[in-house]
Amino acid sequence: AQSVTQPDIHITVSEGASLELRCNYSYGATPYLFWYVQSPGQGLQLLLKYFSGDTLVQGIKGFEAEFKRSQSSFNLRKPSVHWSDAAEYFCAVDDSSNTGKLIFGQGTTLQVKP
Amino acid sequence: DAGVTQSPTHLIKTRGQQVTLRCSPISGHKSVSWYQQVLGQGPQFIFQYYEKEERGRGNFPDRFSARQFPNYSSELNVNALLLGDSALYLCASSLSGHSYEQYFGPGTRLTVT
Numbered sequence: 558a559q560s561v562t563q564p565d566i567h568i569t570v571s572e573g574a575s576l577e578l579r580c581n582y583s584y585g586a587t588p589y590l591f592w593y594v595q596s597p598g599q600g601l602q603l604l605l606k607y608f609s610g611d612t613l614v615q616g617i618k619g620f621e622a623e624f625k626r627s628q629s630s631f632n633l634r635k636p637s638v639h640w641s642d643a644a645e646y647f648c649a650v651d652d653s654s655n656t657g658k659l660i661f662g663q664g665t666t667l668q669v670k671p
Numbered sequence: 672d673a674g675v676t677q678s679p680t681h682l683i684k685t686r687g688q689q690v691t692l693r694c695s696p697i698s699g700h701k702s703v704s705w706y707q708q709v710l711g712q713g714p715q716f717i718f719q720y721y722e723k724e725e726r727g728r729g730n731f732p733d734r735f736s737a738r739q740f741p742n743y744s745s746e747l748n749v750n751a752l753l754l755g756d757s758a759l760y761l762c763a764s765s766l767s768g769h770s771y772e773q774y775f776g777p778g779t780r781l782t783v784t
Contacts, residue, residue, distance in 0.1 A: 561713075589770060589771055591770070591771075593775075598780070599777060599778075600675075600761055600775040600776050600777040600778050601714070601761065601763075601775040602775070603773075603774075606771055608771065647713050647714070649713075651770040651771070652716075654727060655726075655768075656704075656716075656719045656726050656727025656768065657702065657704055657719050657726075657727070657763075657765060657768045657769055657770045657773060658704070658716045658719065658727050658729070658770070659706075659714070659716065659770050659773070660716070661713030661714050661715075662713050663711075663712055663713050664711075664712070664713050
């Protein structure tokens, strides 16, 4: 069965510093992968998604992610973090059952220091 | 265009009661999915409905049920509420049910006391 692991529960970075959030997945074929962001009390906003092709995916708000099949990873990066990026970030994989079901990781909470 | 809307925003129920949550998809979308997000965890898939038929069900007890109406809006019902049902319930809509085209609503925060 597919699964997603986000090893870091909580990360703190200084404003202006670079950011990398880790995501590892378990899946046999080429997965559909996603990163979502959730602000407190809010729903999920899609940052970016990967299906195939170029392994470096650009998203909204200056985020990018790189798919590495050899490492079963899909890490999210941003070169310079803004205070408004403080939120919870979820990595997800489509479970390939043709139901649109997403399997989410536990999430990583990002805190930004001034 | 309006996004996915959910109602109510918050509600508080007592153990053993029943609750109905509502979701209106984006105009033109024919599929609705429901997720449960317990505090501190990622969302868990409950149901997907497409063209008023259930197309997928997660690992949830029969106390959870849902339906989709001709206008593609949806209701999620939970009977015999338990404290553990306290969560944010998220609805996502899509044109044809694929994950890559899903848009999430703001959620309904359910507290069971």
